Amino acid sequence: MKFQLKRLITQxxxxxxxxxxxxxxxTGFCYPFFYCNACPAATSACPLRAxxxxxxxxxxxxxxxxxxxxxxxxxxxxxxxxxCGWACxxxxxxxxxxxxxxxxxxxxxIQKVGQWKYEKYLRYIKYLNLIGLVIITPFIIKFxxxxxxxxxxxxxxxxxxxxxxxxxxxxxxxxxxxxxxILFIILIFVVERGWCRYFxxxxxxxxxxxxxxxxxxxxxxxxxxxxxxxxxVCPMGIDVADMDRDPECIICGKCVDICPKNAIKLEKK
Amino acid sequence: xxxxLVIQVSMLLLxxxxxxxxxxxxxxYDDVQSTIVEILCLSCIKLQPKTSREFTFETANGKPHPDxxxxxxxxxxxxxxxxGESGCPACDDMIDNVMIPFFNLEFREEExxxxxxxxxxxxxxxxxxxxxxxxxxxxxxxxxSDEIYDKDHIGGFPMFTIITIEYDxxxxxxxxxxxxxxxxxxxxxxxxxxxxxxxxxxxNELYDRNIAGYK
Numbered sequence: 001m002k003f004q005l006k007r008l009i010t011q012x013x014x015x016x017x018x019x020x021x022x023x024x025x026x027t028g029f030c031y032p033f034f035y036c037n038a039c040p041a042a043t044s045a046c047p048l049r050a051x052x053x054x055x056x057x058x059x060x061x062x063x064x065x066x067x068x069x070x071x072x073x074x075x076x077x078x079x080x081x082x083x084c085g086w087a088c089x090x091x092x093x094x095x096x097x098x099x100x101x102x103x104x105x106x107x108x109x110i111q112k113v114g115q116w117k118y119e120k121y122l123r124y125i126k127y128l129n130l131i132g133l134v135i136i137t138p139f140i141i142k143f144x145x146x147x148x149x150x151x152x153x154x155x156x157x158x159x160x161x162x163x164x165x166x167x168x169x170x171x172x173x174x175x176x177x178x179x180x181x182i183l184f185i186i187l188i189f190v191v192e193r194g195w196c197r198y199f200x201x202x203x204x205x206x207x208x209x210x211x212x213x214x215x216x217x218x219x220x221x222x223x224x225x226x227x228x229x230x231x232x233v234c235p236m237g238i239d240v241a242d243m244d245r246d247p248e249c250i251i252c253g254k255c256v257d258i259c260p261k262n263a264i265k266l267e268k269k
Numbered sequence: 270x271x272x273x274l275v276i277q278v279s280m281l282l283l284x285x286x287x288x289x290x291x292x293x294x295x296x297x298y299d300d301v302q303s304t305i306v307e308i309l310c311l312s313c314i315k316l317q318p319k320t321s322r323e324f325t326f327e328t329a330n331g332k333p334h335p336d337x338x339x340x341x342x343x344x345x346x347x348x349x350x351x352x353g354e355s356g357c358p359a360c361d362d363m364i365d366n367v368m369i370p371f372f373n374l375e376f377r378e379e380e381x382x383x384x385x386x387x388x389x390x391x392x393x394x395x396x397x398x399x400x401x402x403x404x405x406x407x408x409x410x411x412x413x414s415d416e417i418y419d420k421d422h423i424g425g426f427p428m429f430t431i432i433t434i435e436y437d438x439x440x441x442x443x444x445x446x447x448x449x450x451x452x453x454x455x456x457x458x459x460x461x462x463x464x465x466x467x468x469x470x471x472x473n474e475l476y477d478r479n480i481a482g483y484k
Contacts, residue, residue, distance in 0.1 A: 038314045066287070073284040152313040168314075
């Protein structure tokens, strides 16, 4: 439990740090996680926005393109997707909503969806989002991921509307984005960490780093009895007992806490 | 194990070296801060600011009007400033559908995209300044002028600012401006153009009336 408490404290601390713009602290860094620079309290830029701006309308600004990848790369090499599990405010939100899908798991229809054999392919959507909507469509047709981003609605649109009543009217993408936001809310209440699993473009950037990250999870195969308790608690739906630096692992440590044989460890090398 | 360690150390050195180098040798930090973090992104919030067309003497952040505005007012006439940035569909919409077809302005594809020119439309003349905030070598005074003209305190740049001069009833003739935000302050592009003309005619009238006493 100590592990999870530490994680919760870290998540809450980082959430407040990400919102120090409320007291005027605005930096020139990109967040290494998913958070919108349009949030009135934002301290940094959304890495996706920086990438989109760098390639917008047949342009290519190399500095702006590489910068967010380097920031994410630094955290990726050191901690892999621990950023998703320990730092991302949207991860914190999904940690809270994750209670609901866990309860829903007792229904057979939900179990069938979870065991759907093509489920693993849905996880590639996040890579398509990254390449398609963050790089290609802004470059070719000026359509950006941020035009329809549900996180932008949650952390940008709603606070701005609340703080500036009557000052804004919906733009052309507003209602499309609202529909996507509603689907996002349904998703995170039905599938635990559904956004991280299937759609998050920043998760797509960080995921490959799990293969080489200094911090990672390791399973002692000799001690493991394949009881699958770890897989049952895994919020990312990973087959933990057989995993080896899985790109989906967010290093939340739930498997470490639950393993009756202490066969799963957080490695730092 | 050793192979992995070599990969990890190499990647860490490569990434942190490149990141440190970028931060030290380029202006990327300031760029991101001034063009993404400190400016409200309308695409991100999927909203458009409502526009009031009232002219005012009060600058949005209390700072004086920048020198390039004051000097232009002294020598050229009323000014229309347009702010633009990369990744701004509303900016492109206004350029493609109002500024090019109605005002015959020519915009550059390559940086520096910022430019200034005198514009004559019928009997109306004004000085047009396009400030593309993503341009590398744009003077800071211009780049940061959007904060002065954020009349409705939106937190983003006003897409258009029209500046003229007017008697302030305190004994001085001062710059007098209004700002228009976004690309939907009228129902059609034609109406937007008519709004510009109306505001610019008003600006010209004030300018002609007050220029003799403007120092």
